[in-house]
Amino acid sequence: MKRIEFCFVALSIIALALVPTSTIGQSTSGNSNYSPLDTSRAPAAQRSLKPQTKFVRSQNPVPNKYIVILNDDLASNPSVAVRRAQVTLIANALARAHAGKVGFIYETALKGFSIELPNETAAMAVSQNPQVQWVEEVGLIQISDVQYNPPSWGLDRVDQMDLPLNGQYVYNSTGSGINAYIIDTGIRSTHVDFGGRAVIAADFINEGNSGGNNDFFGHGTHVAGTVGGASYGVAKSVSILSVKVCNGSGGCPTDAIIGGVNYVTNAHNANPSVPAVANMSLGTCSGTIPSIDSAVQSSIDAGVTYSIAAGNGDCFGNPQDAGNVTPAHIHDAITVGATDISDQVAFFSNFGSVLDLYAPGVNITSDWKDSDTETNTISGTSMATPHDTGAVALYLQGRTGMSNCSAYPIQGVASPYGGAISTCPDRVARFIDANASLSKIGGVPSGTANRLLFTGSIPTTTNPIDNQRFFVWQQYADFLVNQPEPDEGGLNFWTGNITGTCGTGFNDNNSCTQTKRTDVSRAFWVAEFPWLFTPSYGTTDNYTFVHLCYEEYLRRSVSDDDGGFQFWLGQLNNYGNPANQDGVNHLIDAFLSSGDYRNRFGQ
CATH class of the missing domain: 3.30.70.80 (Peptidase S8 propeptide/proteinase inhibitor I9)
Structure with a gap:
């Protein structure tokens, strides 16, 4: 574990976007106030990425x-x-x-x-x-500047769940071996904060390159510093690859942006074992752009996780629903809003159900373009987003990447790729979202999740399903098809039934957590299929329960004469027909521990 202590020292893009727990068992749902059915929310609406006209x-x-x-x-x-x-x-x-x-x-x-x-x-x-x-x-997507000069504080905030800030940034990994693509205004690759880890990978503007500096606006260098600078970065050893798609005036031609996304996708496909994350601190102030949306979605499908700025309001600076702008509305990306040092939503930050979480985005100090030691302090969802990009790099460290992730979605069957599936963007996004600090932010608009980026739970190489927050979120996703996302109260309550009872952290597992995970999952069974269970949590129909275990946990159906089905039906019948609660618990635990279940998320 590394610890950095620091004293506080002291652009808005149209989103190059600058600016005590209860145990389960007393009732069918554990606590009537936190029933899975009452603590779930519908996913953000997914609009078509293709236009209606030619x-x-x-x-x-x-x-x-x-x-x-x-x-x-x-x-x-x-x-x-x-x-x-x-x-x-x-x-x-x-x-x-x-x-x-x-x-x-x-x-x-x-x-x-x-x-x-x-x-x-x-x-x-x-x-x-x-x-x-x-x-x-x-x-042309245009950047607009807003200059601020107070102290920086973002790193200090993301490693702790609660205020006050403690004057240090604690991290368990550094993003070593991970490729972070900065799709932006270019970079000053020679800046001392990058320590030789930053390169100009591609340039779709071609304004020139002055000794390793092709950033004539500053925004890209600032973003890269927050992602992976040794002093100002979240992931202090990540490989930084600049993909320049915006000019020195802050304009980002859409054909250049697509060229950049196409480059990133090709680069990842050429070496898919190296996990990749891309930062897009850019976007429209109004309306969607089908070509960019389709390109980014294709890149995500290939295995690149995208962190995208929610945006700094409409074309008049008024915060708006991020679901109305490109590329923030892309459902499978991680869309990031901005907060200030007091955990209040930034006055400029967009909002909405498509927003995954917030991160520090007001008065953020990072590297700048004018010299190899220059810094600048600026604000925007552009500054919030690279905090998330760095966090993704921390998560990816030590893992083997893969391509063609769309063939094995998180709500699908087990993957044959072992641990590599844990680097696919849908698994990454769920882990980052699930492990956020919950209900800490003031001023969150209705319909927007109250989640603040938190890096303290990011694990070493492991299956994300072993993380208790991720596990609880997955129960919502598997059992509640129309409301597959927990609200903050539900995620906190059901996770607490595991960690609070067992006295463990989010990433700890022992015999107690194994038992409590079974109890939590059973609560979702009883909530979604109340007709299938007795008041004492036995099942009323062994045959149906076994079939549903395959469908809910393994995402597939089996025939009655399937060997596995017959085996588990026999196991359940050993506890009576219909089986008692011990039999139900035995079957739930067996499926949760099975390779077919675990291989949906990692290994």
């Missing part, structure tokens, strides 16, 4: 520049080079036909390209080609 306008269009999205099946070869050649062939043909000039080629995160055309009429004509899904105007 031609999509942007709020701040770049004249005569467009993004062309092709049908997915036009370039599906496993080889990146072959896919790129296939897309290039189509792009050049369409450019010749419509007097255009091809820009970026996208062959992985999206199948498509950017193009300069003589006029909108030509763009409309391209959109009608049968090979084309849609054409979108290239837009």
Whole structure:
């Protein structure tokens, strides 16, 4: 365990976004105030990532520049080079036909390209080609600065659940061996805080590179410092890879952003055993951009966890629902709002059900562009997001990454990839969300989760299901399909039934926690299937209970003559037919301990 003690020393993007417990058993639900049915919430609404029309306008269009999205099946070869050649062939043909000039080629995160055309009429004509899904105007996402000068405090806050701040940052890992992609304004890679761990990986703006510095705005360097600087970073040994998609004036062309996401996806697919996280402290002030949304979702599906700024309000600076803006509304990303030093929601922070959690985002000191020792203190959800990115890197350390994560979703069957599945973005996001500090923030708008980033529970290499908060969240997800997320009170109560009774931490496991995990899971059975249980928690139907154990825990159905089904039915019948509570507990414990259950989350 490392401990850093420090004294307090002392931009808003349109979201390059600167600015005592009870035991179970007295009743069917443990406590009527905390019944699983009464402490769950519906997931954020998932809007379609694809447009309804063939031609999509942007709020701040770049004249005569467009993004062309092709049908997915036009370039599906496993080889990146072959896919790129296939897309290039189509792009050049369409450019010749419509007097255009091809820009970026996208062959992985999206199948498509950017193009300069003589006029909108030509763009409309391209959109009608049968090979084309849609054409979108290239837009410009703009950064706006807000300068603050008080002390920094973010690291001190994320390692403890409660105020007051204790003047130190305690961490159990450093993000060593993890790739953190900073999709931003570039980076001053020579800054002493990076210690040689930062590189310019890709540049889609090409404003120049002055001795390892291609950040002429400062935002990207600041974000990278919070992710992984030795002094100002959450993950002090992470590998920092800058992907420049925004210019020195703070403008981020959408075709460059897609190019950056495409690069990150290719880089991860080329070396998937190295876990990866990407930071996107950028976004729109109004409206969604289908091309960016689709590219980011594809990258997440490939195995890259994305931390995304919730945004600093609408185009007039008024906080708004993050579900209305790109890329914050992407459901499978970790969307981050901002708080101040008093645990109040920042006045500029967006909100809504899509927001996963908050992190420190007001008056955050980090590295800056002007010299190798320069720092700056700025605010925004842009500053909150890299705290989360660093936390993800801490979680990923010591794990083996993988690609094609969408083939084995967390609510699906067991994965054959062992521990690597624990690096897939849905597992990562659930762990980070579940282990947040709960109900600590003031001013949280209705319908927004009251969760504040907490790094103190991040484990060494282990299966995340062994974490008690993650385990409880998973009971909600498995049993309550329409309300699969716990509210703060429910998550705290049911976790406390394990940790409070056993006197253990979130990551500790022993015979007591094994028993209490069974009790907690049984409470979800009784809440969701009350007809299946007697008042003394025996089952009323052994046959049905065994079938449902396969469906709820292993996410699959089996036939009556399946060997495993017959074995477990026989085991349950040993406790009576119908079985008593001991039999129910025995079967629950057996399924929770099984490899098929544990391999859904890790190994």
